[in-house]
Each structure stands twice: as C-alpha cells, then as structure tokens.
Amino acid sequence: MRKKYVLVRRPAKSLQDGLVTHIERETVDVELAERQWESYVAALTGAGWDPVEVAPAGDLPDSVFVEDTVVMFGALAVLTSPGADERLDEIDGVEESLTALGLEVLRIERPGTLDGGDVLKIGTTIFVGRGGRTNSDGIRQLRKILAPRGYSVVAVPVTKALHLKSTVTALPDGTVIGYRPLVDDPFVYDRFLEVPEPSGAHVVILADDTVLIASSAPESARLIEGLGYRVISVDISEFEKLEGCVTCLSVRIR
Ligand SMILES: NC(=O)NCCC[C@H](N)C(=O)O
Numbered sequence: 558m559r560k561k562y563v564l565v566r567r568p569a570k571s572l573q574d575g576l577v578t579h580i581e582r583e584t585v586d587v588e589l590a591e592r593q594w595e596s597y598v599a600a601l602t603g604a605g606w607d608p609v610e611v612a613p614a615g616d617l618p619d620s621v622f623v624e625d626t627v628v629m630f631g632a633l634a635v636l637t638s639p640g641a642d643e644r645l646d647e648i649d650g651v652e653e654s655l656t657a658l659g660l661e662v663l664r665i666e667r668p669g670t671l672d673g674g675d676v677l678k679i680g681t682t683i684f685v686g687r688g689g690r691t692n693s694d695g696i697r698q699l700r701k702i703l704a705p706r707g708y709s710v711v712a713v714p715v716t717k718a719l720h721l722k723s724t725v726t727a728l729p730d731g732t733v734i735g736y737r738p739l740v741d742d743p744f745v746y747d748r749f750l751e752v753p754e755p756s757g758a759h760v761v762i763l764a765d766d767t768v769l770i771a772s773s774a775p776e777s778a779r780l781i782e783g784l785g786y787r788v789i790s791v792d793i794s795e796f797e798k799l800e801g802c803v804t805c806l807s808v809r810i811r
Contacts, residue, residue, distance in 0.1 A: 563606040564654060564808040566623040567613040568594050574618040575799035576641055578689065578719055583798045590795035594621065597791050597806055604763035604789070606809065611654045617647050621796070624805040625672040625690075625720075626651045628699075629660075631811070635702060636664035637671045640690030658810065663702055671695030674720030674805055679727050683710045684745070686721025713745050719800050725749075726760050726804060728768065728781065734758055752777040759802040761809075763789065771803050 573585040598608050614620040619641075626647050628635045634655045636648055648664075655662050665671045675686035676699075683703060685696050693712075700710040717739045718724045725735035725746070733746040736755045743749040752758055757777020760768040770778050772790040782788050793803060 561606050562609050562658065562810040563601050564611060564623055564810065565598055565608050565806065566611040566620050568621040569613065569618050570615045571618040572621065576619055576643060577800055580800055585795050585798050593793050593795055597793060600769055600789050600791050601807060604767060609654055609658065612650050614647065614650055619644050620647045622801050622805040623651065624808055625674050627655065627808055628673045628676045629808060629810050630703065630706065630708065632660055634660045634662045635699065636662060637673050638665040638667055638669050638695060640670040640672050665695050665698045669694035669698045671699060672720055674722050677721055677725065677727060679731050681708045683708050684721060685710055685712050686715035687712050688715030690720060714741050716741055722759065722804050723802065725758055728760065729762050729765050752780060756797065756802060759804050761803050761807065769803050771797065773797060
C-alpha cells in the first residue's frame with residue numbers, strides 16, 4: 558500500500574502572537590499548545606498517517622497552521638500566496654518539505670492571494686472561498702492550474718469567518734457540514750447538513766469511515782457518529798484561540 562503522508566509543523570515559540578481577525582484575543586498557553594499538537598499528531602499517526610514535519614519556524618507565529626500554505630491535488634502541490642503578509646515567509650520551509658517528497662510543486666503568485674483554508678475539495682469539485690484572505694486573482698490562478706487536470710473550481714463568497722473551511726467542511730460521503738449562522742449560502746452545495754456548534758463544522762477525513770473533530774464540539778461529534786462514522790476528538794483549545802481548527806494543523810498527501 559502507498560504511504561499516506563501528512564504534513565505538520567510544530568508550533569512556534571511565538572505562537573501567542575498569531576493573527577486574530579474575527580474573535581477577541583485571548584492568552585495562549587504555549588506549553589499546553591505543544592502538548593495538544595503532540596496529541597493531534599498522535600491521532601493522525603494512530604489512523605495510519607505518516608507525519609512529515611516541516612522545519613519549525615520559531616519566529617513565524619502562525620506557521621503551525623500549515624494547511625494555509627499548500628493545497629494538494631493528488632501528487633500536485635500548489636503552494637499558496639497567503640492573504641496576510643505576516644504569513645508570506647511560511648511558504649519556503651513548506652516548499653522544501655514538498656520537494657523532498659518528490660512532489661510536483663506549482664504556486665499561486667501575488668497579486669493573487671489564496672489561503673489553503675479557503676479550499677474545500679469534494680471529488681473533482683474544488684470550492685474556493687472568496688473572502689478576507691483569498692482574492693479573485695488567486696482563484697483565477699488556481700482555476701487555470703486545475704482546469705486542464707479535470708477539476709472544476711467553484712468560487713463562493715465568505716463574509717462571516719476567516720476562511721471557507723472555518724464555515725464548512727465535508728464528510729467522507731461528500732455531505733457538506735456547517736454551522737448555519739456562519740455559512741453565507743448553504744445552497745451552493747449539493748447536500749448540506751447543519752451542525753449545532755461552530756467548531757462542529759470542521760472535520761479532517763482520516764479514512765472512509767473515520768473523521769477527526771475538536772473536542773469543543775461534542776454534540777456535533779454525536780451527530781456525525783449517528784451517521785455511522787467513527788469520530789476521534791482532540792482538544793485544540795489553544796489553537797482555537799487563534800481562529801485555528803482541526804483542518805488547519807495538517808495537510809494530507811495521498
Ligand atoms: N486554515 C485555517 O483555519 N487556518 C487558521 C489560521 C489562523 C491564523 N491565526 C490566521 O489568522 O492566519
């Protein structure tokens with residue numbers, strides 16, 4: 558069986574200086590964050606994923622949110638063009654890890670901006686959030702890269718949260734789940750299921766029958782379990798204080 562790699566990046570010592578846009582700033586316990594990160598990586602490993610650690614970047618507070626720096630399409634890695642200038646320097650370290658894995662690497666360039674947190678892949682349909690971090694030129698560039706490879710890019714406005722995937726993600730069967738007050742328009746998706754908690758909208762698909770969710774969303778976890786999935790919960794409270802969620806801490810490479 559082919560190895561399933563997952564890219565992760567250890568939290569920076571300066572984590573507490575990470576950006577906050579839509580929520581009030583709270584003090585981050587960096588030591589607790591480190592322990593939570595270890596448990597998060599252990600959950601991925603336990604589900605059969607092989608972690609590849611991008612070299613840590615002590616002076617880049619948001620570097621742990623590695624999802625925003627690259628989007629994978631099979632063996633193609635598209636490095637992003639982060640919408641926040643403070644995050645631009647995160648790209649180089651990620652590129653080194655991707656090249657070392659022998660992947661084809663392309664990139665979105667300024668003036669285009671695109672954050673990985675704005676990209677939701679469901680089969681060959683790629684939903685891209687147009688919001689605070691991703692602009693129309695970034696979407697245009699991604700569309701140009703993906704069209705010849707058989708993907709269609711569907712752009713959707715995001716006005717109520719940081720990223721598209723702060724508002725919705727998808728279950729293994731393709732059902733889009735979201736916390737309704739944060740979703741601009743649920744009708745852009747073929748199937749939409751409302752979850753009862755904001756962080757319940759975020760799942761990482763670990764296998765066809767298994768998803769990872771934050772422990773801050775117990776009711777949503779029960780709802781998803783009721784649909785026949787195995788649900789693994791992890792506490793990521795310190796990352797949630799910086800508008801992070803379970804998806805943003807890793808990038809799966811299949
Ligand atoms: N994909 C994600 O949900 N990323 C979270 C990024 C949080 C970080 N503090 C930021 O504002 O960029």
